[in-house]
Each structure stands twice: as C-alpha cells, then as structure tokens.
Amino acid sequence: MNSAHAMNDATQAARQADRAQPLLQVRGLGKLYGPQKGCQGVDFTLYPGEVLGIVGESGSGKSTLLSLLSGRCPPDAGVIDYRRRDGRWLDVYSASEAERRTLLRTEWAFVEQNPRDGLRMSVSAGANIGERLMAQGVRNYQALRAAGLDWLAQVEIDPQRIDDLPRTFSGGMQQRLQIARNLVSGPRLVFMDEPTGGLDVSVQARLLDLMRGLVRELDLAVVLVTHDLAVARLLADRLMVMRRSQVVEAGLTDQILDDPQHPYSQLLVSSVLQP
Amino acid sequence: MNTLIEVRDLSKTFTLHPQNSVALNVLRGLDFSVLSGECLVLHGQSGAGKSTLLRTLYGNYLPTAGSIRVLHRGQWLELRGAEPRQIMAVRQHTLGYVSQFLRVIPRVATLDIVMEPALSRGWEQPRAKARAEALLARLNIAKPLWQLAPGTFSGGEQQRVNIARGFMVPWPVMLLDEPTASLDDANRQVVLELINETKAAGAAVIGIFHDRLAREAVADRHLDMTPTPSTAKESLQC
C-alpha cells in the first residue's frame, strides 16, 4: 500500500484539479412511502475524496436515501447530477438505464451490508473479483488472474485462496472480498450500507482500517450509511443526521458528534457509549 | 509581524435540548488576534472555557456568534459558517491542534499515525518517514514501539505520540491544549523546544498551559478568561 503514498507530482496535480470540482450534486431529493417514511428534501454536494456519513436510527430514511443516490430506485422528486471521469455531467435518473448500469459497474460501486448480497457465492473469489473487469471487456485470463491475486493481497486475504468459494470464507473475509470485487474497476464513488454491520468487533477494526487506507490511497468519494457512530467517526469526514425522512443536521463529523445542535442529534449522540 | 488569526466578539452557548434546553454560556464576546511568531496563553481557572475556545477555533464546536478569521493559504477565511470541506482544508494546511489525548485508531502503527498529516499534504513517503522518526526519537519513544499501534502504550507515551503527530508538519496557526501535562521534565523540555521552534518558524500559537514554568517559557501574551459575574455559568461543560 505504501507505494501509492509516494505519488508523483503529476498525479498530485491531477487530483488537486479534480478535487476542486464537485463529483455529485443532489438537489431536493426525495421518495416517500408514507408520511415521514422514506426521505425528502435532501440537498448536498460531494467532492472527490470526501467521505459522507449518513446516520440516524432505523426507519429514519438512511437506506432509502442510499438506494436513491446509488441509482437503484428512482426518486419521486429531486435531481442527482454526477460528474463523470470524462468531465461531463450526467443527470442520473434522466440517463438511460444502460448509462446508469454502466456507471454502476464502472465508476460507482456498492458495498452491501451482507456480503452474500454483494458476492456471487457460487463462483470462486477470483471470478468474483474479475467480474467487473470482464463486464468492461477484459478478455485476457492471465490479466484477470493477476488482478484477482493483487486485490486479494490488498484486502489481506491469502492469494492462495483465489479459487476457493466465498462460502468457505469467514464473514470478515467475505466483506473484504466484496470490497475487492467493487474496487477492482477503479470506481470514484462508493456507496456503503453498514459495511461493518454483521461483524465481530475485532474484525470490524481490521475492516475499518483497511477501508480508511483504501479510501485515501484511491482518493475515493464515499457515501456511508451507518448507525454506528464510532464507525462514522473513524471513516467519515462529514455527517448527515436523518430523522423521520429528513436531514436534521449536517456538518463536520467531529463537530456533529462533539457539539450536536439539533435536539435529535444530541439525543442520538448522548444515547450511545462514547465512540 | 502580521496577524494570522483574528477573533471578534466570539460567543459559544451550549443548548442542551434533552435537559430542558438548559443554555450554558461558556464563551462571551471574546476579542483577540495573534501575530506570526507569537504565543497567546489562555488564562483562567478550570471551567473558564479555555478548552472550549480552542475547540471552537478548530471547528470542533460551532460558534454561536461572532467571527473567527484565519489567514488560509494567503487569503482570509471566515470559519463561522464555513463549509465542512473548507474547514477540512484549513485543518489540513493552516490550523494544527494538539490535544492531551491521542485518539487511537485500531491497528494503525505509531509511525503511520505520526506521518499522516504530512502524507495527507502529499509529502513523499521517505521525507515523511525521516521527519516522523526524528520526532519520535526526540520525544524518547523507544524505537521498537514505532511499528506498534499505540493502543497499549502508557498515557505519557500516547501523549508524546500525539505531540509528534501535531508537530509533524509546520502549521501557520497552532492550538495547544495542555501539551505538557503529565510529562516528565525531560520530555516537557523537548515539547517547549518544539513550541519555540514553531514560533521561530512564524507560527501563531494559542495554548493552555497549567504549569507555570511551561507558560513562562513560551508565552508572549495572556488572554484572561476568568468569568466576570455577568458571565458566570451554572455548571461545567465537558
């Protein structure tokens, strides 16, 4: 991982230029399943390399918002504009389904809470990692193999296990495999739904550390849904606090957690053990 | 000598909604500015709001009223009401903060924790590593500990790791919250040297120092934060 730290000046300059412009612009986004069920009136701008955490209790609309943002479910209201790698802006829900799907398997990625939803459990770890590359047209077996071995190492799975089925992996390994499967295509925006949700605490720490490293090394923008404020503090630069379908407070992660303003945020922060 | 940070009429009130919306006026109408190469020491008894002021300056607490302006990359920037990403940029390049406590991240090695501020500014790995190792050695952290995560270190060791991280890169404005508390004489001396080097390099320093010797070694001016009767508070925050 250290090689990427020694970035050359050209990479640095390119990143600086890219970072000056927003990556995702969300205006008035909403979808309601009933009064205060779902989400409404969500506005925010995300820049390259930023990690945005969405926190709130169950039923507050976090997951609905993530589905809308990630192109999986059309909103009732609002617009999502995404700046593609080629610099052109794409209105995510005005785009054709073909464009949206292409985005989802190239520049975007989605890490599911349950790795079984994000992995193909019936094919090997190597095939799981290679799938996005094959979908992008890579037709060289050796190249796919090399990418598989490289990414297993990056997510700290023994590369010898490349031909093993995911079901023979532990929960933490499955989640790391899911991350590798998503990041192999070099996405710029990653959606994560409670990525450490079902894991033991010791396994969580390892995964969080890995994700922190990858986020910085690959300059990923991340939208992270979590109800775990400790996870939010460790990974997110900014937070949005949701309650009953609305964002009640947004700001820097440490400011929200240490000096929450909204009554609900104060209740949320004071209700958990010190993160 | 030019001004690097300017605070006008700064107030901070905590409103505790879950507790019948009790309002705590911790800071009221503060005015001060700090020059390059100058160290302003916050003065006042425990509970006067010294730590709250530092945290408010750093953006960790939201100011209730007034203005905090810093010279960020050659331009004045108002921090009150700034976008999160502006504050993140200020924290990356302009505003350094050393607290008493290290927030330990599981599994991250000491050396990596110390190097992090430099790497996020885009330093080359070898340069960052050389600087981090020099600081850890100077702060008497034994070399075998460098590759370990500091979760199991003693309190004093963790504090020194935190100081090394804080002084890893030059900051135009530096906020110090009791950096010398609970350090032995030798290490306190090292920290005071680091502060004076930072001042000599042109930084504006705002600090809290409980021990008199440390204060006298670095202070240029004092800000008296003893509450007047009109600003007396009902209880203590944090």
Next chain:
Amino acid sequence: MNAATQPRPRRDDAYNFAYLDEQTKRMIRRGLLKAVAIPGYQVPFGGREMPLPYGWGTGGMQLTAAILGADDVLKVIDQSADDTTNAVSIRRFFARTAGVATTEQTAQASIIQTRHRIPETPLTADQIMVFQVPNPDPLRFIEPLESETRTLHALKDYGVMHVKLYEDIATFGHIATAYAYPVTVAGRYVMDPSPIPKFDNPKLHMSPALMLFGAGREKRLYAVPPYTQVSSLDFEDHPFAPQRWEQHCAICGSEDTFLDELIVDDQGTQSFVCSDTDYCAQRVAQGRDGQ
C-alpha cells in the same frame, strides 16, 4: 443401416395439417419472423400442449409444425441418430398428421429437427434446421430472475458469461464447457445454441441454412438467419477450441467427425464411432471402412 427416403404417406384427416391449428401456426410464424429479424433474440410465444411431455422436443415440434409444407421432406435426429425412439416417433407423428415424406439422409431433407447435433454433411441454403432447446437463456445459470436476464440482454450486459468460462479455466485449466457452449450472434445477442457439442459451434457460423430454435417449456423461440456471424465466447489466451479425437471411426474411418465412445465388451475395450449415423452409413456405402 437403412437411410432410404420414405415416400409421402396418407395424411390422417382426423387432425389439422401438422397437428396444430392454423391460428397457432400463424402465431408461431410471426414469432419466427421476428426471431429472424433480430438474430439471437429470444421471442416469447404462446406455446401449445403437444401430445408428448416437455423435454421430448415439444418446442422443436411446434416450430416444425408451423413451417412444414406438404412438399417438405423431414429428417429427425436424436443424439444425432435417426433410429432412436424419440426420432422415430416424431418422424411418424408428422408423417401421420401432415402426410409429409421423411428421410434419414441429410442431403434429401428440407427440414431437419434435431436434438444434440448438427449433421456432419454440410447444409445447403434450401434447408432449415429446427433445434429442440431445454434452456433457452444462457444467462439463467447465474441469474434466476427473468426480468433481470431480459435487461441484461437488452443492455448487452454480458460480463457474467465470461465468469463461467473463467471458473472453468480456474478449475480445470481449460474451458471445460463442452456442450451448450454460448455464442454471440451477429455481434449482438449471446445465445445458447441448445445442447449441441461445442464441436458443432463452428457449423453455426455463416451457415447457408436457416437455424430455428424452440423451447417448449420456456415458450421461447430464436433464430440464426443464413450467413450470420456466430462466434463462440472465449479468452484471448484461452481461445475457443472444438473437441478433437486421437481415434477415427471404427465403422467408416472418418477422422474429422464427432465420435461416440462405446465399450464393446466386459473387459472395457473402447471403440469410437461416428455419432452421425446417416453420415457414417453413407461413407460405408461409398466403400470406406474403419480398418
């Protein structure tokens, strides 16, 4: 081996011509036109019940019934043999209900309904192949949802097809898929060529004959029009390769046909013979043998 053409028998008037009613045949022909217009695309059709169970070739029989004319000469092969139970009974079915001539000779036939093989004898432009298909969707093995596979086809989103081939190479060192080997038709749709051996895949490419595919249980039909590009999926460094045999046919001596392995005695002695019985018989008739 009797490969003679049977003359037109008398049609059983108790049934409509070729068993199906005219409306149904017209509906199927409309589907076939669409399938020919969009090579490799699976067209849904209102499949009818046939007087034999699913899995016995009901899809192929409905297509045959829809395109059959009184002057056609029908050949039916099952496991590439003309004399297996299923082949014989389907041939008899159409001889009785349509009164058409039947044959075992590939060259004599105008319509060839098949399961498992494409004949070794090269096809011509005035012939139509009808394939019986058990599983029409090549994406089904990895994606159980029909709505999802349709979207994948519509968007030409075929990355998962290579996942299976990757798994083969990772497990066996080579692409081990030996039959129903997926193909891309006219550079657009990925298609299941029915359970023919991959040995026959090259025969689909630029074939002068029209190829029709019918799946009775799934109620899907699709087509490869004459002279259409058909390429088998593969990797650059693991290119598609049809099966080859060290042996030659023990009966006719052929070295370039698809061979079946036979165990001829209790000691396990192997013998290899052509799987295409008609082709083999004609070579023997021309005086070739396996010695």
